[in-house]
Each structure stands twice: as C-alpha cells, then as structure tokens.
Amino acid sequence: MRSARAIARLLPDVAEAIARGDQPRLPELRGQAPVVLLQGFGASSRVLAPIARHLARELGRPVVRLPLGCRIPLHLGDVRQTARRVQLALLRLARASDFAHVDVVGHSLGGLVATYLLKALDRGQRIRRVVTLGTPHNGTPAALVGALLFGAFSRAVWQMIPGSPLLRELAALPVPAGSELIALDSSGDALVPTRFARPAPAANLARRELPGLGHVELLVSPLAFRAVQGALREAA
DSSP states (O other), X not given: OHHHHHHHHHHHHHHHHHHHOSOOOOOOOTTOOOEEEEOXXXXXXXXXXXXXXXXXXXXXXXXXXXXXXXXXXXXXXXXXXXXXXXXXXXHHHHHHSOOSOEEEEEETHHHHHHXXXXXXXITTSSEEEEEEESOOTTXXXXXXXXXXXXXXXXXXXXXXXXXXXXXXXXXXXXXXXXOEEEEEEETTOSSSOHHHHOOOXXXXXXXXXXXXXXXXXXXXXXXXXXXXXXXXXXXX
C-alpha cells in the first residue's frame, strides 16, 4: 500500500516526461557547486523532481536532473556508456560555470552509473562525493526476472545480475582519494535488499541503513531526502 502511494505521487511527473520528453531546465550555476541527480532503471529524470526541490531548498545549491534515456524518456541503457554521457554533460556544465566540485546522487541503477563515473572515469578530478540510494552494488535477484522481460533491448538489466562483469569491475576499483562514496539502503527495500545494496567496506566509503522504506518510497520520503541532505552537508 505504501509503495502504491509512492508510485501515485510520482505519476504526474512521469506522465509529463512521456508527453513532453525528459529535458529538465538547467538552473543558473553562477560558480556554485551543483548536485547532479541520476534516475534508476526504467525511469525518467522527472521522478527525481521531489528530491531535487528538497535539496535545492535545504542546501541552497543548484540541483541538476540529467536525463539518461537518450532518445526515449526512460533509462534502460548500458552503465558504462551512460556514465560517459554524464561525464560529457559535467564537462559542459563546468565550461559554462567554473565550480570547484560536483556531488552526484543516484537512485537504484543511477547509483551504479554514478559509481562507475566516480571510480572509472572522473577518478576524483571533479566529483567530491557520490551518494547512492537503494543501488544494487552487489546486483539484485530482480534482475534475473528483468532479463527475461527486458534483456533483449537493455544491457543494464544484465549488468545488475549478481556477479556480473560490471559489478566485479566496480568492486575492484577503489574510491579515489579526496572523494567519497556513501551508500544508503533501506531495510524495507524488497527490490534491492540491504545485503545487495551495500558495497564491501573500503577506504572513503560509508554505508548507512534507512528504516522501512520501499524502493520507490526512497524517491518521495522526507526521511530519505534528509538522509541525502545530511550526506551532502558533511565536510569532505
């Protein structure tokens, strides 16, 4: 029931993405360090609108929702290729506004994109902190079912199967010195259970559990918003 209510709260944003496309208006950065938000599998960046509004208001920083779906408004693509596109988008933002650093928040699959971006591409050059929210760092059993439904046209669903080459690569890469990865998970997340959402202990990595929130509730819950807000406010 709670998850159904969470989905209902997101439906207007998703419907608008389908009707008008997923091209959010970029805020004026004016040299301020932005927070970049990345959505999960099968979602539009518009599902991140509630947390974007919260973070912009509470942190007083520009918040950017980057659409990850290329020609369609839903994110289904390869993690490595998507991370490269995000890296190019960050370069364009940096040229337009000379900010000192950027923080990236990723929900579910978006967290894998953010983690790959940090560990394999940026390597601490521009990204100060990555916060993942219900991200399958160790895969998710649901991806096995997803592969039957979406595997013919989605590389990402194969990459979320436990033990996939991508997940092994990410686990072997360190979090760069001077950067930080904070993985938030929830005891109520049935899609990405806690043991699948927690990366192995490592330097510059923190893991925290939120109580009782479902996977979709992480996108609308004030409790989740405050946890992300707190992670971004901490000193680097």
